[in-house]
Amino acid sequence: MSVSNQAQRQPREPVTTVADVNTADCPSRGILDHVTSRWGVLALAALLEDTRRFSELRRVIGGVSEKMLAQTLQALERDGFVHREAYPVIPPRVEYSLTPLGTEVARQVWALARWTEGHVHEVLAARETYDAAKAAR
Amino acid sequence: MSVSNQAQRQPREPVTTVADVNTADCPSRGILDHVTSRWGVLALAALLEDTRRFSELRRVIGGVSEKMLAQTLQALERDGFVHREAYPVIPPRVEYSLTPLGTEVARQVWALARWTEGHVHEVLAARETYDAAKAAR
DNA sequence: CGGAATCCGTGATGATACTG
DNA sequence: CAGTATCATCACGGATTCCG
Numbered sequence: 001m002s003v004s005n006q007a008q009r010q011p012r013e014p015v016t017t018v019a020d021v022n023t024a025d026c027p028s029r030g031i032l033d034h035v036t037s038r039w040g041v042l043a044l045a046a047l048l049e050d051t052r053r054f055s056e057l058r059r060v061i062g063g064v065s066e067k068m069l070a071q072t073l074q075a076l077e078r079d080g081f082v083h084r085e086a087y088p089v090i091p092p093r094v095e096y097s098l099t100p101l102g103t104e105v106a107r108q109v110w111a112l113a114r115w116t117e118g119h120v121h122e123v124l125a126a127r128e129t130y131d132a133a134k135a136a137r
Numbered sequence: 138m139s140v141s142n143q144a145q146r147q148p149r150e151p152v153t154t155v156a157d158v159n160t161a162d163c164p165s166r167g168i169l170d171h172v173t174s175r176w177g178v179l180a181l182a183a184l185l186e187d188t189r190r191f192s193e194l195r196r197v198i199g200g201v202s203e204k205m206l207a208q209t210l211q212a213l214e215r216d217g218f219v220h221r222e223a224y225p226v227i228p229p230r231v232e233y234s235l236t237p238l239g240t241e242v243a244r245q246v247w248a249l250a251r252w253t254e255g256h257v258h259e260v261l262a263a264r265e266t267y268d269a270a271k272a273a274r
Numbered sequence: 275c276g277g278a279a280t281c282c283g284t285g286a287t288g289a290t291a292c293t294g
Numbered sequence: 295c296a297g298t299a300t301c302a303t304c305a306c307g308g309a310t311t312c313c314g
Contacts, residue, residue: 019254021179024200031260032253036173036246038306042158054276063161065308070277080263091275092314101259108252109173112245116169117156122238123168126217175287191296202288207297228295229294 034079035105039064039072044098044106045113047082051097081105171216172242176201176209181235181243182250184219188234218242 019028034040042061046052052060058069073096076082081102087093098106156165171177179198183189189197195206210233213219218239224230235243 019257021250021254022183022197022199026257027261028250028254028257031257032178032250033175035249035253036175036178038170038173041169041173046159060159062159066277067309068307071307078264078267079260080267081260086276090314092277094276101256101263104256105249105252108245108249112172112242112249113158113165113169115242115245116165116172117158119238119241120156120163120165120168123216124164126238127215130215130217195296203297204289204299205287208286223296227294229297231296 031079034075035081035109037072037075039068040076041109041113043069043072043076044081044102045110047096047098048103048106048110051095054094054096057096076102168216171212172218172246174209174212176205177213178246178250180206180209180213181218181239182247184233184235185240185243185247188232191231191233194233213239 020026021028021032023029035044039061042064043057046057046060054069054073057073058064058066061069064072073082073084077084080099083097083099083102085095085097087095157163158165158169160166172181176198179201180194183194183197191206191210194210195201195203198206201209210219210221214221217236220234220236220239222232222234224232
């Protein structure tokens with residue numbers, strides 16, 4: 001989830017090694033965390049529709065603070081998922097878009113987001129059942 | 138990410154309303170957070186392979202603490218993604234498996250996890266480029 | 275407008291110990 | 295074995311301020 005420190009790969013690490021998200025110190029963990037982070041998912045999904053400015057993203061994604069959006073976008077940019085284009089004008093204009101790599105992940109998280117939206121009621125129903133059973137206990 | 142308080146739906150809420158993850162107070166947000174949570178993703182992916190006991194999950198998912206695994210599984214169970222079967226034997230034996238609903242999400246997060254594993258090197262390369270550019274600045 | 279920097283609360287996280 | 299309880303920490307995330 002954090003934007004910071006990733007475990008450094010040792011030089012001896014063979015390029016052919018299969019990354020394993022189940023291994024605590026595998027870099028894939030950190031990447032997955034960025035992608036599946038609270039705002040990461042929504043940012044990627046939003047950018048899938050089209051290129052957006054910072055303030056547009058802020059508006060589209062309900063509830064993000066400037067800080068978290070900036071932080072999230074930086075992490076995604078560093079990971080090569082998002083392209084940041086800053087135009088040297090006043091007032092500043094910065095546009096965010098998906099890289100080819102980012103488009104691939106975005107499609108997946110977008111699908112996940114849509115799936116969730118479409119199954120909210122089933123989950124809500126499951127919760128009621130669960131809570132009722134717990135209360136009866 | 139939290140396991141706790143979900144916004145209560147008002148009775149007037151029409152069942153036909155399309156849930157929107159971009160709305161801050163939509164329940165879909167919470168659901169998505171459970172699914173994409175750090176350990177939620179890995180737990181769902183692990184259960185996609187087959188039914189597992191608590192301690193098995195703990196071993197398979199590198200780095201989880203007992204507390205977080207229990208917490209994660211409870212959230213997923215409450216949301217109707219995971220089925221928990223406790224056998225009244227000594228020593229205790231509890232098996233976790235996916236519900237049909239859970240299987241659907243699990244397939245998606247599994248795909249995401251595998252995609253990530255397969256693109257670690259591209260991301261790592263992107264980071265080097267990014268960091269180099271930043272250092273040069 | 276698009277951030278960066280700072281301060282700061284609080285809730286998520288994890289180690290440890292305990293229980294059925 | 296499968297948790298729960300307790301506690302300490304720290305990073306997530308919000309609010310505010312400042313800058314190009």
